[in-house]
Amino acid sequence: MPDASGSSVPRPGLVTTPLTQAYWQAASEGRLLLQRCLDCGQAQHYPRSLCAKCWSRQVESFDGSGRGRIVTFTDITMPGHPAWLEEAPYTIAIIELEEGPRLLARVDPPTAVTVGDLVRLANPDRDGIHRFEVIREG
Amino acid sequence: MRWSDYAVAGVAELPPKRTSSGTTTLELIGRVSAMAAHDAGIAPADIDGLIVGPHVGETPQHVPATVAEYLGLRPTFADIVDLGGATGTGMVWRAAAAIAAGQAETVLCVLANTRDPERSLRSPNRNPIREFEVPYGASGANQAYAMVAQRYLADHGATAEDLALVAVRARENAQRNRDAVFYGRPITVEDVLESPVVASPLHLLEVVMPCAGGAAVIVTTAERAARDPRASVALQGAGEYITHRALSHAESFDRSPLATAIARASEQAGFGAADAQVLSLYDCYSIVVLVTLEDAGLCERGTAAEWLRRNDTSPEGNVTLNPHGGQLGCGQSDLAGGMGHIVEAVRQLRGDAVGRQMQGARRALVTGNGATLSEAVALMLERRG
Numbered sequence: 001m002p003d004a005s006g007s008s009v010p011r012p013g014l015v016t017t018p019l020t021q022a023y024w025q026a027a028s029e030g031r032l033l034l035q036r037c038l039d040c041g042q043a044q045h046y047p048r049s050l051c052a053k054c055w056s057r058q059v060e061s062f063d064g065s066g067r068g069r070i071v072t073f074t075d076i077t078m079p080g081h082p083a084w085l086e087e088a089p090y091t092i093a094i095i096e097l098e099e100g101p102r103l104l105a106r107v108d109p110p111t112a113v114t115v116g117d118l119v120r121l122a123n124p125d126r127d128g129i130h131r132f133e134v135i136r137e138g
Numbered sequence: 139m140r141w142s143d144y145a146v147a148g149v150a151e152l153p154p155k156r157t158s159s160g161t162t163t164l165e166l167i168g169r170v171s172a173m174a175a176h177d178a179g180i181a182p183a184d185i186d187g188l189i190v191g192p193h194v195g196e197t198p199q200h201v202p203a204t205v206a207e208y209l210g211l212r213p214t215f216a217d218i219v220d221l222g223g224a225t226g227t228g229m230v231w232r233a234a235a236a237i238a239a240g241q242a243e244t245v246l247c248v249l250a251n252t253r254d255p256e257r258s259l260r261s262p263n264r265n266p267i268r269e270f271e272v273p274y275g276a277s278g279a280n281q282a283y284a285m286v287a288q289r290y291l292a293d294h295g296a297t298a299e300d301l302a303l304v305a306v307r308a309r310e311n312a313q314r315n316r317d318a319v320f321y322g323r324p325i326t327v328e329d330v331l332e333s334p335v336v337a338s339p340l341h342l343l344e345v346v347m348p349c350a351g352g353a354a355v356i357v358t359t360a361e362r363a364a365r366d367p368r369a370s371v372a373l374q375g376a377g378e379y380i381t382h383r384a385l386s387h388a389e390s391f392d393r394s395p396l397a398t399a400i401a402r403a404s405e406q407a408g409f410g411a412a413d414a415q416v417l418s419l420y421d422c423y424s425i426v427v428l429v430t431l432e433d434a435g436l437c438e439r440g441t442a443a444e445w446l447r448r449n450d451t452s453p454e455g456n457v458t459l460n461p462h463g464g465q466l467g468c469g470q471s472d473l474a475g476g477m478g479h480i481v482e483a484v485r486q487l488r489g490d491a492v493g494r495q496m497q498g499a500r501r502a503l504v505t506g507n508g509a510t511l512s513e514a515v516a517l518m519l520e521r522r523g
């Protein structure tokens with residue numbers, strides 16, 4: 001059955017848990033939710049039931065700046081899952097956010113980034129995933 | 139405990155095959171276990187320990203008991219190791235530790251897998267990597283290793299030719315191994331660069347070929363192993379380090395956990411990678427070999443390709459790198475492919491690597507690498523006698 005992308009293979013969809021529902025709700029609204037530890041101040045991505053640094057359970061969610069830098073990336077021509085074949089080539093990257101945590105996300109437009117580029121969160125699209133765009137200087 | 143009180147007494151490996159229709163993992167485990175016991179000169183009744191790997195999609199639970207029953211074993215120690223490509227290397231030191239604890243005397247470590255391309259098993263994961271990365275089109279290992287390679291090229295000004303050279307060297311050595319999937323098919327740097335880019339900067343020929351197969355290693359006391367008239371192979375050091383699951387959570391992009399694992403193994407052994415004549419380095423992708431050579435301290439960061447150009451890495455060189463062809467040359471039988479690096483190191487140190495024996499090999503470094511440079515295990519092995 002074709003899905004929204006026109007592919008005949010269904011995509012592994014978003015999965016959430018009660019703890020992460022707010023994260024994905026925010027993503028669909030173009031916000032990137034991070035967690036901050038109230039005891040040691042560490043920021044983390046993805047949402048957890050404890051601070052992964054000091055194991056405090058006093059963690060709160062906050063809206064991240066959505067700004068960061070490309071740690072590394074790849075332009076995918078042969079996706080590991082056939083559901084993304086028709087979208088290839090596309091670019092995924094590991095982004096180090098201003099607040100410290102790293103995450104994997106999409107960067108648009110495809111095949112146009114390099115290591116070290118500054119990026120910011122772009123407007124959300126129908127996927128409900130985080131897409132970033134390169135900040136061009138000047 | 140002293141690692142050197144424990145030894146690898148027997149090894150075996152099934153030739154990797156592209157497909158294995160009609161067979162089961164248990165059947166392959168049976169075949170390769172019998173081969174390893176024969177190689178060790180040990181009767182099944184003498185095996186009192188068993189370490190197996192996860193059987194994704196086939197035997198979700200009770201794997202050691204299922205395997206023990208199939209093999210007719212009643213072990214006094216059984217365990218499962220789940221460290222991806224580091225599973226085989228992780229098994230060896232755990233087997234020695236179990237023997238040191240008095241829980242067994244002779245431990246069979248065995249891994250096998252079938253491969254039916256018609257029936258690809260999609261795992262029913264509900265873990266963070268599934269939730270936070272897969273929906274971005276980041277399935278499978280290629281994309282993650284591509285990002286390791288991309289960062290390496292950016293940091294060091296390394297080239298596509300540097301990466302390609304790793305695949306070429308693997309294929310060169312595979313030409314002496316009739317069991318290798320790529321026996322009879324050498325390649326050039328140009329061939330690699332002309333193969334399709336899977337995920338930039340990695341080309342198809344820099345990626346292992348998935349296969350079916352199996353491997354087994356029998357660990358026992360050095361004393362027992364010394365009854366074998368051949369030279370025996372003692373464990374001298376073992377280092378392990380697990381830093382993340384998803385590459386986004388890597389501890390560092392400047393080094394891999396193999397650096398720590400190798401340093402720990404070297405310290406225990408009293409010798410380092412530079413003292414090993416056999417480098418049996420886990421090679422699921424071209425980039426992993428470059429990173430491992432640097433993690434082992436054999437050369438400065440960013441200079442591993444130069445190191446390769448400087449050294450004849452065939453069994454005729456002063457130091458041989460994956461003389462069996464590595465997984466890039468042999469094909470990767472899932473977790474057994476990693477164990478194949480132990481099997482080859484043991485054969486080289488014993489002096490019975492037919493058709494590709496390095497002369498005078500006494501010490502080996504064996505590495506295992508799971509997920510994306512996430513789970514690292516290093517072993518130092520030494521010939522006795």
Ligand SMILES: [Zn+2]
Pocket residue numbers: 037038039040041042051052053054055056
């Ligand atoms: Zn904390």
